[in-house]
Amino acid sequence: PVDFGVRVGLLVGAGVIALIWFGMGYGGFAVYERGARGVKKRVVFTEIDHLTYHVVDQYQNGVYSGRQVALNLESPNGKIGFNGMGAKNEGICTAVLDRLLPGLVERKWRDLESGHELKVDKLVLKRGTLSWKKEEIPIGQLQSFEPRQGFLHVWKREKEMSWAMVNLGVRDARLLAPLLERLIAGRS
16 A cells, blocks of 8 residues: 555656647647757658648637648658648748748649659649640640639639649648649640
8 A cells, every 4th residue: 555645756756757648749840940859850841752731610509710731741751741720820830831832833843844743632734745644635625623622623714614623631732723823824
């Protein structure tokens, strides 16, 4: 039998250790000018190969209660992620996107020009063509594109309904709009 005071002390000590362990595992995300840091890994924006940014608006009993954001960055040296709810967490994700996207889009553009392709869900983007599911069309047949309610809709000429619809929360989907804009501008 252990004294009651000792038991309470051990219990409180165990609780503090658990909180520290939990905090170290899920906190500590920081954004810098050239990269980001999680608790255990760091990534440099110029080394990022893939980006996933997912946004979900939350509702409780039909009333908007906030926005859940999740950000994953993948590089050859590792992968880090960040997620949370609220304006502060969305601001952190926006800061990462503002620093990361221009360079990443430029690298993917150079890849497209050198003959590589960008595959996002069921859409495949190449320098001169765009494929959706099993249909491939030349870039010249694209009319427009627009993000709507978490999806990027792509229209081809002479079609009233969107030809392709890609979830913006999947890997590399946030790169499509700036790349499509460049491809469409380049054809005129």
